[in-house]
Amino acid sequence: MKRIASAIVITGLLALSALSFRAEAEDGKDAGKSYAASFFKVGVKGGIDFMSVSRFELGYISESVSSYTGFNAGVAFSFDLPVRGMTIQPELNYVSKGAMFRSPVGNVRLRADYVELPVNLQVGLDLILFRPYLMVSPYIGYAVYKEPGFVEWSSLNRFQYGIGIGGGIDFWRFQLQVKYNWNIGDLVRKVPEGSDAHTGIVGAPELLGSVHDAAFRGLEVSLVFFFW
Numbered sequence: 001m002k003r004i005a006s007a008i009v010i011t012g013l014l015a016l017s018a019l020s021f022r023a024e025a026e027d028g029k030d031a032g033k034s035y036a037a038s039f040f041k042v043g044v045k046g047g048i049d050f051m052s053v054s055r056f057e058l059g060y061i062s063e064s065v066s067s068y069t070g071f072n073a074g075v076a077f078s079f080d081l082p083v084r085g086m087t088i089q090p091e092l093n094y095v096s097k098g099a100m101f102r103s104p105v106g107n108v109r110l111r112a113d114y115v116e117l118p119v120n121l122q123v124g125l126d127l128i129l130f131r132p133y134l135m136v137s138p139y140i141g142y143a144v145y146k147e148p149g150f151v152e153w154s155s156l157n158r159f160q161y162g163i164g165i166g167g168g169i170d171f172w173r174f175q176l177q178v179k180y181n182w183n184i185g186d187l188v189r190k191v192p193e194g195s196d197a198h199t200g201i202v203g204a205p206e207l208l209g210s211v212h213d214a215a216f217r218g219l220e221v222s223l224v225f226f227f228w
Contacts, residue, residue, distance in 0.1 A: 047222030070096035116141035
């Protein structure tokens, strides 16, 4: 919880700093300038994630586990590209992911929080009052928090990467995002049976069968508010 609180405080400070910078930049300029005409925007983001984990064999989902409702929060930077209707939007987010594993030793919830950097490429249609768009979002992330506490970092791949596909709508200063994210990297490290890392997940090697070759995946629903 301390790490989550710290991430929220940092995000708030970044937002306040950007607001202060914007106020100075706008001093002496026409306050009535159209916001929609800006080719560069900065905003804050928040939302929820419906995450799960799947085990993949030969490209097919062979085993799934119960879902976990997490959250995401961060900052977004939007740039209009020279091609009409196209926008690139990098973000810096704090994302909570997890799942409930069914295993011979009982149900165990595994949670991992990541600092993620997605780069959203959006293609939309400007309808003046609003802008619907489609989006593809490659991303990378690094785990900074995990539950339960007895899960060893040596058992997990802290570095993750993946891709999201979705869409949304821009209206006034808001942007609604809905996308499905797939982590491509394995959640669990390949470790020899009998090692401490092998048994460290729940203290029993049986659970490894539920997470072997697994990766996070799930639906993300977020709202961005552009204040600059």
